Amino acid sequence: YGEVADSIQGSRIHLIERPRFQSEQAWQDYADKLTELARFTLSQGVRLAYHHHMGAYVESPEDIDQLMGRTGPEVGLLFDSGHCYMGGGEPIEVLRKHIDRVCHVHFKDVRKAVVQLARNQMWSFPDCIVNGTFTVPGDG
Numbered sequence: 549y550g551e552v553a554d555s556i557q558g559s560r561i562h563l564i565e566r567p568r569f570q571s572e573q574a575w576q577d578y579a580d581k582l583t584e585l586a587r588f589t590l591s592q593g594v595r596l597a598y599h600h601h602m603g604a605y606v607e608s609p610e611d612i613d614q615l616m617g618r619t620g621p622e623v624g625l626l627f628d629s630g631h632c633y634m635g636g637g638e639p640i641e642v643l644r645k646h647i648d649r650v651c652h653v654h655f656k657d658v659r660k661a662v663v664q665l666a667r668n669q670m671w672s673f674p675d676c677i678v679n680g681t682f683t684v685p686g687d688g
Contacts, residue, residue, distance in 0.1 A: 549585075549626075550599040557603035562670040566603045569614075578605070579618030586622035597626035597652040602634050603673040609637035616646050624651035630682045633658050634666070657688030 554567035569575045586596035598615065600606045606615050609632065616625060627650045629639040643650065662681045665671070671679070 549582075549596050550601055551605050553605075555601070555604045557601060557673045559603075560672040560674055561603075562672060563603055563607075563666075563676075564670055566607060567605050569605060575614055576618055579615060582615075582623055583620040586620065586624070590622050595624045595651050596622070597624040599626040599628060599631075599654075600635065601628070601631055602676070607631070608635045609642050611635070612637075612642060612646065616649055621649070623649070625649040626652040626654065628654040628656070630654070630656035630658050634663060634676070634681065655685050657683045657685045659683055659688045 556563070556566055569578060582596075582598070589596045598606070598619075600612050600615075606612060612625070612632075615623075625646050627639075627643055627646070629643075631654075632639045632642050658681055662676075662679055665679070666676050666681055676682070
């Protein structure tokens, strides 16, 4: 599951302008709804795997922490090493912290020099893709 409401991932809008929850209550309301959805999908035999993503509400390691801390154990985590790094995290640290919730993985590598350009020049997510931020494991 990837939240795309208000997402800027498909637009040429600076990543810094991504949507954010504006209050603790907004975080909790979202987490409660997500937990309810995950309970339903689990009752149908499908574990929900939440995909943190650039340009969306849950992007940074702090966002991942908030989501995992506020949702029930029914909500799994789709861990994405490339998006984790792009979001400012060290993938191994985030993975270790939330390993019990990981139920799906997207392993990709990033080109650190391109990530630095993306941050310094405030690229959009499409700019990151076009300029080769993400690559196959071992290439970055």
